[in-house]
Amino acid sequence: xxxxxxxxxxxxxxxxxxxxxxxxxxxxxxxxxxxxxxxxxxxxxxxxxxxxxxxxxxxxxxxxxxxxxxxxxxxxxxxxxxxxxxxxxxxxxxxxxxxxxxxxxxxxxxxxxxxxxxxxxxxxxxxxxxxxxxxxxxxxxxxxxxxxxxxxxxxxxxxxxxxxxxxxxxxxxxxxxxxxxxxxxxxxxxxxxxxxxxxxxxxxxxxxxxxxxxxxxxxxxxxxxxxxxxxxxxxxxxxxxxxxxxxxxxxxxxxxxxxxxxxxxxxxxxxxxxxxxxxxxxxxxxxxxxxxxxxxxxxxxxxxxxxxxxxxxxxxxxxxxxxxxxxxxxxxxxxxxxxxxxxxxxxxxxxxxxxxxxxxxxx
Amino acid sequence: xxxxxxxxxxxxxxxxxxxxxxxxxxxxxxxxxxxxxxxxxxxxxxxxxxxxxxxxxxxxxxxxxxxxxxxxxxxxxxxxxxxxxxxxxxxxxxxxxxxxxxxxxxxxxxxxxxxxxxxxxxxxxxxxxxxxxxxxxxxxxxxxxxxxxxxxxxxxxxxxxxxxxxxxxxxxxxxxxxxxxxxxxxxxxxxxxxxxxxxxxxxxxxxxxxxxxxxxxxxxxxxxxxxxxxxxxxxxxxxxxxxxxxxxxxxxxxx
Numbered sequence: 001x002x003x004x005x006x007x008x009x010x011x012x013x014x015x016x017x018x019x020x021x022x023x024x025x026x027x028x029x030x031x032x033x034x035x036x037x038x039x040x041x042x043x044x045x046x047x048x049x050x051x052x053x054x055x056x057x058x059x060x061x062x063x064x065x066x067x068x069x070x071x072x073x074x075x076x077x078x079x080x081x082x083x084x085x086x087x088x089x090x091x092x093x094x095x096x097x098x099x100x101x102x103x104x105x106x107x108x109x110x111x112x113x114x115x116x117x118x119x120x121x122x123x124x125x126x127x128x129x130x131x132x133x134x135x136x137x138x139x140x141x142x143x144x145x146x147x148x149x150x151x152x153x154x155x156x157x158x159x160x161x162x163x164x165x166x167x168x169x170x171x172x173x174x175x176x177x178x179x180x181x182x183x184x185x186x187x188x189x190x191x192x193x194x195x196x197x198x199x200x201x202x203x204x205x206x207x208x209x210x211x212x213x214x215x216x217x218x219x220x221x222x223x224x225x226x227x228x229x230x231x232x233x234x235x236x237x238x239x240x241x242x243x244x245x246x247x248x249x250x251x252x253x254x255x256x257x258x259x260x261x262x263x264x265x266x267x268x269x270x271x272x273x274x275x276x277x278x279x280x281x282x283x284x285x286x287x288x289x290x291x292x293x294x295x296x297x298x299x300x301x302x303x304x305x306x307x308x309x310x311x312x313x314x315x316x317x318x319x320x321x322x323x324x325x326x327x328x329x330x331x332x333x334x335x336x337x338x339x340x341x342x343x344x345x346x347x348x349x350x351x352x353x354x355x356x357x358x359x360x361x362x363x
Numbered sequence: 364x365x366x367x368x369x370x371x372x373x374x375x376x377x378x379x380x381x382x383x384x385x386x387x388x389x390x391x392x393x394x395x396x397x398x399x400x401x402x403x404x405x406x407x408x409x410x411x412x413x414x415x416x417x418x419x420x421x422x423x424x425x426x427x428x429x430x431x432x433x434x435x436x437x438x439x440x441x442x443x444x445x446x447x448x449x450x451x452x453x454x455x456x457x458x459x460x461x462x463x464x465x466x467x468x469x470x471x472x473x474x475x476x477x478x479x480x481x482x483x484x485x486x487x488x489x490x491x492x493x494x495x496x497x498x499x500x501x502x503x504x505x506x507x508x509x510x511x512x513x514x515x516x517x518x519x520x521x522x523x524x525x526x527x528x529x530x531x532x533x534x535x536x537x538x539x540x541x542x543x544x545x546x547x548x549x550x551x552x553x554x555x556x557x558x559x560x561x562x563x564x565x566x567x568x569x570x571x572x573x574x575x576x577x578x579x580x581x582x583x584x585x586x587x588x589x590x591x592x593x594x595x596x597x598x599x600x601x602x603x604x605x606x607x608x609x610x611x612x613x614x615x616x617x618x
Contacts, residue, residue, distance in 0.1 A: 259426055260463035264477035264529060265453030267445075274476060278467050 062323045077327040078334045081317045085334065088153020088313035094145060098156045101137040104130060105159055113349055115356075127167075134160075149227040153308035155338070157227070161309070162296040165234035166242075172235070173242025174281075178272060180247055191243070198240035204304050206233045211305035230302050238295050245287045249280035282357050289350035293343050311335050375402045377533060377564055378423065383432035385418060392418050393429070394588040402532075405565045407575040407596075410585035411611060416568045419585070420535045423566070424448075424455045437532055453481050456526030460538040462518045464510035464525070470497065471506040474525045482529065489528070496524040500554050516547030520554050527558075534558065536567040570615055576600065584608045 054072025065074035179191030210233035425448035
């Protein structure tokens with residue numbers, strides 16, 4: 001059959017057609033388009049004037065910023081205080097250590113995202129070794145000045161809580177999801193109670209429990225690190241949510257996949273490991289990334305138990321300084337852009353991952 | 364008597380079903396089924412839908428559990444314990460109506476999964492064996508494709524090869540051609556005929572009466588959970604004894 005004749009149009013012509021069809025199809029539509037465009041242009045120019053044209057860049061003094069009288073952004077606050085914003089109250093002289101740890105950590109994330117690293121042994125080696133080095137850099141010892149976790153703060157805390165809070169919650173979440181669908185009544189009951197209990201309370205409550213209540217149950221004199229307790233609380237919290245996402249994926253699996261695996265003599269765990277989970281987890285990627293982005297942002301709640309994450313470090317570095325305290329908007333915008341970079345990278349990665357894994361056609 | 368027959372003539376029973384009963388809730392799906400299958404025998408099971416024929420062969424590898432009666436496969440009684448079921452399963456190949464290939468694995472990986480993880484074969488050996496079986500079902504050139512890239516008939520042949528890779532002693536076919544487009548039925552049936560010629564013990568639930576005529580040693584007709592009639596194909600088609608069988612044959616042979 002011959003192909004239908006194609007009308008060749010220049011890109012300009014095509015975009016004019018698109019505009020006419022989508023934005024100017026009727027008088028009402030045209031007016032709405034113009035009003036919205038006008039509003040956007042006005043807001044855009046105002047913001048551009050404030051953020052770029054009139055703004056103060058570089059390590060200018062607070063006097064320069066005050067002279068702008070609010071007509072321009074004072075990015076100098078970031079230029080002056082970025083170290084405190086990124087690393088909180090970590091000793092100044094040692095701040096190269098958290099900086100190096102953050103870079104290393106980001107490299108580990110990028111490496112794990114690469115196809116050639118997707119072998120259990122390589123990933124375990126990478127994360128085992130990487131975590132050791134990062135911990136050593138942060139905590140010190142073995143030739144480095146020891147820094148107690150009470151002085152840790154800023155971006156390293158946020159990254160650590162978010163990444164380990166998801167990474168270690170994942171296996172637990174998968175087990176809980178399998179448990180909830182198990183035919184063993186006790187396993188099922190325990191999983192359901194756990195998931196529903198955790199999902200029924202806010203993260204703040206769990207953090208509070210971990211930080212204050214938990215200590216009451218430990219014998220006198222026994223305590224373990226507050227940061228570690230918060231990290232464990234986040235892991236336990238996220239696991240319940242991951243479990244429900246995984247359960248959604250498991251429910252989408254046709255019964256025939258289990259039957260085919262069983263008929264070949266594969267037992268329960270092998271069936272899950274080799275047949276069910278690889279497919280079920282793949283279809284939950286968008287939901288998993290969504291919950292990871294949530295987790296990443298939710299880590300800012302740890303200030304409730306006096307752990308100084310990135311957002312808190314940014315706020316504190318500006319607000320606690322009498323001279324600079326008016327320029328918190330610029331500080332928050334800086335924090336926002338850092339959060340955005342991480343979250344946007346994750347969402348792009350999830351799109352790539354989906355298309356990469358879905359290249360195989362399904363039956 | 365059976366023991367005597369075995370001793371005397373070497374007629375070896377590979378499947379022995381006695382007074383098998385099964386219910387789905389209140390629905391009595393299998394009623395007092397008794398069946399003997401000799402090694403190398405080819406049996407075709409037919410009957411109207413809902414007659415329990417699929418359920419019967421699914422009881423043989425524990426995909427369904429029965430509530431009363433005994434099922435002995437290759438000397439192992441299926442008692443519902445996981446051990447007895449897993450021991451039996453790896454020796455029984457099963458081909459499903461909807462193929463049930465693993466869509467996330469290539470054709471070759473579909474075939475080597477169980478040999479590697481259940482039989483603990485080294486990968487190279489499992490792959491060599493799988494290629495042999497894939498070539499035998501004439502699909503060796505597709506080994507590195509994913510199931511979704513193949514036609515229904517090709518997928519079903521892969522499913523047969525996948526089952527053969529476990530070197531089963533019995534093959535169960537659960538309506539293997541019912542989900543196929545008409546033009547693909549033949550390629551799957553041809554593969555099954557080849558298998559029958561090699562002496563494989565086969566139990567096929569199918570409505571392909573041509574296949575039954577060509578290879579079956581016995582045809583079993585089931586209705587409402589019972590075995591109504593069983594006979595060699597010539598007798599079964601020429602001379603059905605029960606009225607229900609006649610009615611069923613009239614319906615499906617008229618097509």
